Amino acid sequence: MKRLEDFAKLSKPWEFEGVEWREVKLGDKNISEIIMGQSPPSSSYNKHGEGIPFLQGNKEFGKFNPTHVMFTTDPKKKAQKGDVLISVRAPVGDVNIADQEYCIGRGLAAIRFNGEPKYLFYLFVAIKEKLEELGKRGSTFRAITQKHLKNLKIPIPFRNGKPDLETQKKIVEYIEANFSKIDQILEMKKETLNQLDELWESVLEQAFKPKEEEEWREIKLEEIAKEIKSGGTPSRKNKEYWENGTIPWVKIQDIPEEGYVDDTEEKITEMGLNNSSAKLLPKGTLLFTIFATIGRVGILNIEAATNQAIAGIIPKEDYNRKYLYWVLRKFGEELTRKGRGGAQNNVNLTFLKNLKITIPFRNNQPDLEKQREIANYLDSVYEKIKILKEKIQNQITQLEEMKESILDEVFDQ
Numbered sequence: 586m587k588r589l590e591d592f593a594k595l596s597k598p599w600e601f602e603g604v605e606w607r608e609v610k611l612g613d614k615n616i617s618e619i620i621m622g623q624s625p626p627s628s629s630y631n632k633h634g635e636g637i638p639f640l641q642g643n644k645e646f647g648k649f650n651p652t653h654v655m656f657t658t659d660p661k662k663k664a665q666k667g668d669v670l671i672s673v674r675a676p677v678g679d680v681n682i683a684d685q686e687y688c689i690g691r692g693l694a695a696i697r698f699n700g701e702p703k704y705l706f707y708l709f710v711a712i713k714e715k716l717e718e719l720g721k722r723g724s725t726f727r728a729i730t731q732k733h734l735k736n737l738k739i740p741i742p743f744r745n746g747k748p749d750l751e752t753q754k755k756i757v758e759y760i761e762a763n764f765s766k767i768d769q770i771l772e773m774k775k776e777t778l779n780q781l782d783e784l785w786e787s788v789l790e791q792a793f794k795p796k797e798e799e800e801w802r803e804i805k806l807e808e809i810a811k812e813i814k815s816g817g818t819p820s821r822k823n824k825e826y827w828e829n830g831t832i833p834w835v836k837i838q839d840i841p842e843e844g845y846v847d848d849t850e851e852k853i854t855e856m857g858l859n860n861s862s863a864k865l866l867p868k869g870t871l872l873f874t875i876f877a878t879i880g881r882v883g884i885l886n887i888e889a890a891t892n893q894a895i896a897g898i899i900p901k902e903d904y905n906r907k908y909l910y911w912v913l914r915k916f917g918e919e920l921t922r923k924g925r926g927g928a929q930n931n932v933n934l935t936f937l938k939n940l941k942i943t944i945p946f947r948n949n950q951p952d953l954e955k956q957r958e959i960a961n962y963l964d965s966v967y968e969k970i971k972i973l974k975e976k977i978q979n980q981i982t983q984l985e986e987m988k989e990s991i992l993d994e995v996f997d998q
Contacts, residue, residue: 598755599742599995607743611696612735616748617705618697621673621731622662622689629659636660638685642672642692651681660688664695669705671696673734675727677720680709694734700741701753707760708739711992740996756995763991767984774981781970781977788966789915792959793943799955800946807938809909811899815875815934816891817862819853826857832865833889837874840883840895844910846872847886863890864897869906871898873913875932880917884910896937904944905956911963912942 599606609616625639636658640651651670664670664683672679674692682702689695698705709716719737720727742752795801807813816835819826830852839849858865865888872883873896884906891897900909920932945955 596759598752598759601752603744604749604752605743606740608738609741609748610735611737611739616699616739616741619731619734620662620664620668620689620695620697622691622693622695624690625657625659625661625688629657631656631658637663637688639688639690640664640670640693641690642674651683651687653687657688662689662695663687664689664693665697667702668695668697669702669709670694671709671716671729671734673720673729675720676717677727677729678709678713678716680706680713682706694729694731696734700748700750701757703757703761704753705739707757707992708996711989711996712739760991760995764988767987771981771984774977774984777977778974778981781974785967785970786918788963789911789918792963793912793915795945802944802946803941804944805938806898806940806942809900809904809942809944811901813896813898813934813938814864815862815896816864816893818892819857819861819863823857823860826854826860827851828854830854830857832858833887834863835872835883835885835889835891835895837878837881837892837894840872840874840881844883844914845886846883846889849889853890858890862893865890866897867899869899871900871906871909871913872896873898873917873932873937875934875937879932880920882910882914882917896934898937903951903953905953905960907960907964908956909942911960916940 598604611617612619622640624641629636630639632655634656636656637660638653639655639657639660640653641655664687666683666685668683670681670683670687670689671677671694672692673694683695696705716729717727719733720729742749742756744752821827832853832855833846833849834851834853835846835849836851839846853861853863857863866885868885868888870885872881872885872891874881874894875896877894885897898909898913900906945952945959947955
């Protein structure tokens with residue numbers, strides 16, 4: 586893993602002879618012009634390319650290439666190509682650079698900077714927390730006013746008593762050269778994460794394929810389970826159902842990545858349990874989320890009830906819970922992948938009960954030993970892959986922090 590000093594070996598243009606730093610107000614007339622956005626009349630909106638593109642807010646932002654879905658024939662306030670765009674309404678502080686002329690709505694401001702636009706862009710990225718703080722002052726919702734922007738003090742390199750455009754450009758080159766090196770490593774790290782995900786998918790796929798002379802059968806989940814039932818939510822209006830509750834009540838976010846549910850954020854009372862469709866499930870119950878976030882799987886390490894988004898599956902003794910957990914986890918991950926592709930996947934109790942589960946058999950009976958062997962193998966591989974992914978994710982975080990450090994190095998003058 587490279588260190589910051591390994592990246593920052595380029596010459597530092599702000600240290601060149603004759604360059605001095607000064608703190609100036611963004612609104613000084615020789616520094617920039619600030620144009621606050623104003624939404625055009627809704628009657629002028631269209632999606633047919635008539636007029637000029639209309640940017641309503643930062644949700645349309647991408648790096649150096651704002652996107653839009655709306656046009657207007659009556660623009661009130663316009664940004665020119667090269668203007669630095671900043672989101673001034675909740676959330677505040679996101680920045681971009683206009684790649685053409687735009688109409689800007691009330692959520693944006695255009696900074697017509699008398700210098701290198703990318704210099705101001707990277708400066709705003711570096712001071713985003715400060716910009717967010719500005720948005721907290723004197724308002725019921727987050728917003729940066731024109732006065733905030735005009736009085737914002739920013740560091741500018743000067744030479745011979747004037748803002749130094751050439752040094753601004755060299756600073757941008759310095760930042761982007763270092764960012765490019767970091768981004769190359771980030772891309773490799775992220776690709777390694779993708780490869781580990783693909784490896785895990787392959788391991789799961791192969792784990793449930795029978796070897797020669799092994800007997801496997803497909804059995805409906807309802808035949809494997811003693812019961813399959815969904816939960817419920819006691820009325821929030823009745824405090825007696827919730828106050829001083831002692832019965833763990835599982836929501837989707839209570840199911841951790843590792844699966845085992847040891848505690849819950851909320852608890853209900855006996856009265857809440859008895860006066861709702863919530864049901865008390867025994868320790869060892871498998872959990873499967875059937876709407877909202879579909880396909881998350883867990884195992885209860887405690888007695889608990891669940892909300893209606895979660896189905897509880899109580900397996901028969903002939904079946905290893907952790908084996909069934911991994912079968913359902915595989916099914917859930919397949920649903921998630923399909924969902925990312927835009928497919929609608931509705932899972933209800935009937936669907937779940939009819940889901941066919943592949944089970945190893947021996948001597949005409951479910952093979953518990955084989956189930957345990959597969960479950961233990963998947964536990965082991967999953968843990969190893971998880972450790973590797975966490976290590977790589979930490980490296981990605983460090984690389985992102987290096988980019989922040991480079992910006993701090995440049996602008997903390």
